[in-house]
Amino acid sequence: MGRVAIRWHRPIEGDIKTLRITRKAGKWYASFACEVEETPLPSTGRSVGVDVGVNSLIATSDGELIGNPKWYRDGQAKLSILQRTVSRRMKGGSNRRKAVHALQVHHEYIANQRKDFLNKLANTLVLNNDLIVIEDLRIQNMVKNHNLSKSILDGGWGYFAKRLSDKAVEAGR
Template sequence: MCSKLVKRAYKYRFYPTGEQCEQLARTFGCVRHVYNRALAERSRAWTQEQRRISYAESDKMLTQWKRDLETHWLTEPSKGPLQAALRNLQSAYDKFWRKQTGYPQFKKKGRSKESATYFSNCFTYRDGQIRLAKQSEPLDIRWSRPLPDGASPSQVTVSKDARGRYHISILVEDTTIAHTPIGSAIGVDAGITSLYTFSSGEKVSNPRHEKRDRERLAKAQRVLSRKQKGSRNRAKARLGVARIHARIADRRRDHLHKLSTRLVRENQVIAIEDLSVRNMVRNRSLARAISDASWSQFRSMLEYKADWYGRTVVAVDRFYPSSKTCSTCGRINTTMSLHVREWTCPCGAFHDRDVNAAKNIEAAGLAVLACGDGVRPPRS
């Protein structure tokens, strides 16, 4: 077994004092303002002058905004979160230029999670306590698990979700020990009836986290719709809706963490489908179920955990006909509707649709790993 240094984030919940709540609220507001104003300036420069504004230019603009009398309040919070907002915007543009995401959107107050990132020169970590810049008291953190021995945080991100909970994510360098190499490989087929089907024949049932609270969520949303906009009762009703959403997300994340950790521990190679979830959710009949399955989040967990522990995740081409191909003889059926869950190949092999697809994904993943090529079938 070998070890290596990796950057890992440890997330904890904390309970700020009244003074810290006010200070964090001002910081969140300043971060949102800087992000939106920089986005507006970059959009204007491109539409009117056909010119791109770099991160260095936007950083100079931030300095000027702090000197202006109208926005002199930008000097109240620490400089770190404001510079981090510009870096996040630059990262959003980089992903847009690489066609990974859409064009950056403006941040709206109260519509999403609010966060602020502090670099190492904007906080102190001493005796197991974290004190943010311009705060007199350390944060009251619930240390649900200890940080690695001798860890020195390089940055922390403080966030507040729609439910009103505060969390802190601490980024540290940690030494991970790669799991003992084993010869097992597994193919994973994503689905809705069965959340995941493995090439070993095992099926993981779909917990349907959103469906369990659907009636309660619908009732809370009806109550919210009847409240007057801007009233305190509407704010209370909005918080009730956010609590249900948070409970659903927490259950889903916990289930995916346990499943992904298990796969990484038990298998050296994990073959998955390269699904285009963005296009799949356009199907109005399946959009809710696909979003609840959270296939993209599961793939992300598999990839970073495999990188930590010396495993390999292989993504098979999304156009590979894994469901229509016989895993015994390799014959490809030209047509097979979605309602067909079991079928018999002319070679005599009887297949469960999902298990057969998982076996083909495993074989295709091993082929990609060995040959370094795609597995898209020929157009002929």
């Protein structure tokens, strides 16, 4: 492979164990898995219950409501234009390849918005609370309801629960 230029977004902590190189929407990403020492966060003495929903993304037991930004629904108009463009291009053509790339970029943009928001939200909850209880939902079954599926998937309930759990374990909560 040879030498590759990398744009670092933070210094590497600990010992590098594995490197994973992936390509998404024409961009290359390097992900380093490192072994670091656990440093538990100081105790806050607070606990919170979290309820996920369609209208407000989460409602906490403290009475705080976090609205649902609806990333997919906001980007849906542009997605439909891009998908129409792809369908009108000849299969195997270079213009179709460019149109598919533009569609991939927009899908990645929407996914990145969702991931960024949910990571920050999970981080805030973990920093401010010692005990976090989240509603145990069978998301896979709920998505089968065609009236709710788009809103549930747009909210990223499963991703949020996973990130919240992972961050809590990392913080020793």
